Amino acid sequence: MSTVLKIEDLAVSFPSTDKRIFAVNGLSLEVERGEWLGVVGESGSGKSVSLLACLQLLTGDAHIDRGRAWFEGKDLLRVKRKAMRTILGRKIGMVFQNLANGLDPAMRIGAQVMEPMLAHALCNKPEARRRALSLLAELGLSDPERQFERYPFELSGGMRQRVMIAVALAAEPELLIADEPTTALDTTVQVQVLSVLQAACRKRQMTVIMVTHDLGVATNVCDRVVVMYGGQVMENAEIDAFIQRSVHPYTQGLKGSMIPITGSSGTLQQIQGSAAIFHQVPVGCPFAARCPHAFERCQTERPKLVRLGAEHEAACHLVDQECANVG
Amino acid sequence: MSDRPFLQIQQISKSFALGKARIDAVRAVSMTIAEGETFGLVGESGSGKSTLGRLAIGLMKPDAGSVRASGVDLVTASPAKLREMRKSLQIVFQDAQSALNGRVSVASNIMEPLVIHNQGTPSERLRRIGGLLERVGLTAAHGPAMPDELSGGQLQRVMIARALALGPKLLVCDEILSALDLSVQAQVLSLLEDLRLTEHLAYLFISHNLSAVSYLSQVIGVMYLGELVEWAPTKSLLEKPGHPYTKALFDSILDVPESKAARKPLTILPGDIPSVIDRPKGCPFHTRCPLTMDICRTVPPQLVQVGEHHHAACHAIHAAG
Amino acid sequence: MVSRVFEGPPVMVPSRSAIWLKGWRRFAANRAALLGLLWLILFGVVALWGRQLAPYSMQYANLFAGNEGPSLLHPFGTDSLGQDMLTMVMYGLRYTLAVGFGATVVALVVGVFIGLTSGMAGRLLDEGLMRLTDFVYAFPGFLFAAFIVGAFHGQTEVVILAFGLTQWAGFARLTRGLVLTVRHSELVESGRAIGASRAFIALRYILPQVVNSIIVYTAFVAVNIITLQAELSLFYGTGPALPLISFGQLISQGTADVLGYWWLLVLPVGTLISLLVALVVVGEGLQAALNPKGNRIL
């Protein structure tokens, strides 16, 4: 298998806000061809910022402090904007988290779905139209021909989200980066959309990086999950290891805060404290302030990713010590 | 469950133009929300939930039917009366960042409804905003901040504070959780439940998050293609979902599996997605329902009682019951 | 039941000026934008009072001191006729900024008007106006302007109209998009939900949103127009008659003599480029100041 995207030691900050914010602090991760990678973590853990940074889609006041993002032998952080335009939409499709940002409000749906195919000269207009219609139908949109002529504001939230996915898939990209792609969908349509993505993974070896808050979704479709906090990888585990043997206290906390379907309103479990915003690069473990197991070393020394299995690593001093004791 | 009805919706319909044709976004829906009760609304994407939410608080006029809140008919009310009613009917949206005015401070955002309805003296307003911020779990210190300085969960709280400013009786929550992570979702849910118990607030809680809906709601309604196809007390709906679409909805929940090998395959509802323009004759769900019978293709099933407070519109249940 | 009034400690509300100050700080935090702004102000002063400030008059020519390099007397050197290049550049700035500013304002007014109408109108009118906009967008405005400029010898008012009337399409598209977005936004809906009047919504919500984006876009249109105009007189030799002079003319004269006398080309070109760069960085700075979090306006 070959690596499709390899992010190395990425760091991104926002210097021009009143207090500098360190959003991503040395993130490294890799995805293989045809793999479906899930990225989970609380709000503010830097999921969106790091992925947007790789596509040069961050705004003017964001600063990429260091890092590389290798894609097809090129460092995406350093390719020219013009070259980026031939990659984005063609080789890499992007589904934005924010429904408001993803679609052009002043352009008809159909034109937006056809655009990637026409802009990259993949086919002629009738062919693009045919493909766009079948894509929208696959994604469960009713009456695609009629919807073609509508503007985004005339669609429901979930319909808009599916149009955005169609735009991202239109040019049959090799890599799909999807930031919370199914939040606006009901469960049946969610399954349908996920199965379309799954088919593309299997048939064309498309690679998916999917950010999600929904562990149910992540564990049902992903091959591997990366858990992020404070702009760093906390745990990186193949899916069985993630489900059965996750060790990081933060991962445990995330799993514990899932809301059960019980039909009664008891107290809900939460990770204590709220996700921090880092005004300095965290010295020790970024999770130390909230971790129930934190000890001195956590405050002063940044935990390294420790290998726990063939495809399982975690960054936690506790785990590190246990490994040392055992081994 | 308090039984004093606050909102009574009867046979409302609303359609939108789609080219020369029309889409029935909401079709002859009737429902009641009691004071201090949470009505959870779930259903297929595009089935008209958001439209129903807007109709319920008079942000949109229905083509037919009536909406009464505390006995006042919102459809026929005068503009002045409707403005007065705005105080008791509020809405919170999914994307708090775009629903707030980003050019003024958090405090000014919360003050807007007070200014518009001329409530309190300026210094009273400032104290009230402080109280509201504390009530939703923020502090007065958040007042001077600009919206872009707060996190998504904090913004959602500001939205709730703004909606609470006029002392509403009903809050429509349209997908307010979907931009929030699990722990913030839990915080917002606890806040809503707390407000319901202490302030006697009622909710129309629209969400795709079935666990959140079942956590919060006393009653759950299910929509499909513009119609309310089932509604029942939460417990009854979870234990004995009647309508095949409701079953499909709950069966499609993705639970964490034991292992990769133990995953259930992603099963899509079979059949054709119905057109919203040439609606299926008979039952709207018959193109995809596993139980379809002949009668389903011709006769629309009526929403009738199938259990205690439990209503469903399905021939199969009627036949069995 | 009387609903409870929430009481708590009073909050502070930042004044309007405090909010402006925050915006200004964000702008000023971008050093390049700040410098760019100072540079533009300097150019503005030169353009307005250039005649009084210029060290020599346009008629001045010292044939004995032709083609001299930069010196204290002639900081930008002199051309083959012995005319002072700094004076010429200052006059060039005056013309360039007059055309650039004027044409941008024309394009802005026309474009915003058409965009607003299109965004608020029904389908048919909207469709028609957008057709027109697309046509103007794709129209070879450059050739048209070249023709007009040539025919009218670069007369300032005519040039302003020629550029303004061919460059408004971008404004129209932007404005229409903004109006459509804001009209159906959750912001406007939440305004209606609290009972705000139409006027309140238009003034407090729609207008600021639209205006901010347009301000940012204006800087980029100005860059476009100034570049076009310089190209025009450079490649087609069309430009105003003396004593007006455009940068294109200066540069094309400079190009002829570039081998021996670099200052004739480098200094006017440098001035022009610094003007364009200043406009671009100020545009970027405004972007950050008016729209701090994420969502790029353009």
Ligand SMILES: Nc1ncnc2c1ncn2[C@@H]1O[C@H](COP(=O)(O)OP(=O)(O)OP(=O)(O)O)[C@@H](O)[C@H]1O
């Ligand atoms: N434009 C910006 N200006 C300043 N700070 C920003 C900006 N965008 C993001 N941040 C900050 O960067 C950090 C990481 O944000 P990011 O959006 O990547 O989080 P996330 O993991 O995607 O969260 P969510 O689950 O809410 O989408 C946060 O602390 C956020 O406040």
Ligand SMILES: Nc1ncnc2c1ncn2[C@@H]1O[C@H](COP(=O)(O)OP(=O)(O)OP(=O)(O)O)[C@@H](O)[C@H]1O
């Ligand atoms: N302003 C509008 N103009 C035209 N059509 C509209 C408008 N608003 C909604 N519709 C249509 O009405 C139908 C119902 O939309 P609605 O937003 O109520 O669905 P929803 O149940 O909230 O879906 P979702 O779960 O995806 O948010 C859709 O077919 C949509 O296209």
Ligand code: SF4
């Ligand atoms: S390194 Fe320390 S603080 Fe961080 S997760 Fe492990 S135990 Fe907790």
Ligand code: SF4
């Ligand atoms: S009425 Fe018929 S088609 Fe409709 S849900 Fe019931 S069984 Fe299925």
Ligand SMILES: [Mg+2]
């Ligand atoms: Mg994000």
Ligand SMILES: [Mg+2]
């Ligand atoms: Mg909706």
